[in-house]
Amino acid sequence: MSDEVEPGHVRVRLDLSYDGKDFSGWAKQRTLRTVQGELESALQTVMRLREPVELTVAGRTDAGVHARGQVAQFDLAEEVWAEHHDKLLRRLAGRLPHDVRVWKVAEAPEGFNARFSAVWRRYAYRVGDHQGGVDPLRRGHVLWHQWPLDVDAMNEASAALLGEHDFAAYCKKREGATTIRTLQQLGWERAEDGIITATVRADAFCHNMVRSLVGALLHVGDGHRPTDWPGKVLAAGVRDSSVHVVKPHGLTLEEVGYPADELLAARSSQARNMRTLPGAGCC
Incomplete structure (x- = not known):
């Protein structure tokens, strides 16, 4: 359009x-x-x-x-x-x-x-690691992870993924579409109720990107991988079979950010030049 x-x-x-x-x-x-x-x-x-x-x-x-x-x-x-x-x-x-x-x-x-x-999209992915499982009233929006998670380790691992990179290792490839994205925010926080939320913000996301990033970082959080592993996967630039795309129900698109009205047309033109596949599925 x-x-x-x-x-x-x-x-x-x-x-x-x-x-x-x-x-x-x-x-x-x-x-x-x-x-x-x-x-x-x-x-x-x-x-x-x-x-x-x-x-x-x-x-x-x-x-x-x-x-x-x-x-x-x-x-x-x-x-x-x-x-x-x-x-x-x-x-x-x-x-x-x-x-x-x-x-x-x-x-x-x-x-x-x-x-x-749009200049950014912000997603949240919610995970519970209580050994008893997830509150039944929240089961449709929270992933249960069966091992205890170290939030500090996941935040340490996330830091290496921030910035502009080719996220080919964390995206489902689509012919003719770029996998270069700017990851503006990626952080984890455990709430008082024990639910851990990943906040992920970028200019745009390629297919399965958020769920793949979360899958890699959960491996760090439960001790199955070292904190430098997600960064090494990113640098390798190819899909790694060890990176699991986590289930979709934990993921929510929370907010979309737009520039001031007078900058809308310029931003739209810039983004069109960067993306070649209209409306590819996401996250």
Whole structure:
């Protein structure tokens, strides 16, 4: 989708969240239930459109991955927007299934592109290492790890992964797509309830990147690998069979960051030049 909005149309931004458990990821598929499919269907229904809208999203999440701060967009004729914008949020609440919610609907500023204007995405991965397992009320959002984890060791190992690198060793390769990313933040913290949360922020993520990084760092945390091992894997630049892609249910897209309105178009153009595969699945 272009950054230019056709004359007579407005670009609409949606802020939304969803529980990924029963979705086959974000991206619309013909025979499977997806977040994009549910949203586009609901929007078409509540606005009584002949054709479905086409959503562009900040980050296409994989099957089973959750989102708390996802951002999407679509273009709409001005007269349709004028008719429906003040009622759209309430009507979507009545039409959408309970595992996806839209929290904000607004006209986007000029130059906005939900995917390419973003300057960072922040994910959280939650792990429990209590020997009794995970609280049943949180089992859909927390991975249970059967060995005790050393958070200090995982933070030490994480430091070597920060910055701009080729993350080919931690990404599922996609033809024609770069694996160079800037990892801005990667840190672990244990809360009072014992749940350990990894906070991972980057300009963008390639396929399976977050879950692969978490898998490598859990090996360090439980003592199966030394703290310098994840950095050595990164430097080798090839997939290592010892790096496991952890299960998706512990992962949540928490927030997407955008620059000031006047910088949106420039950021979008820059990001387009860096990424060659539109909307590749993530994390």
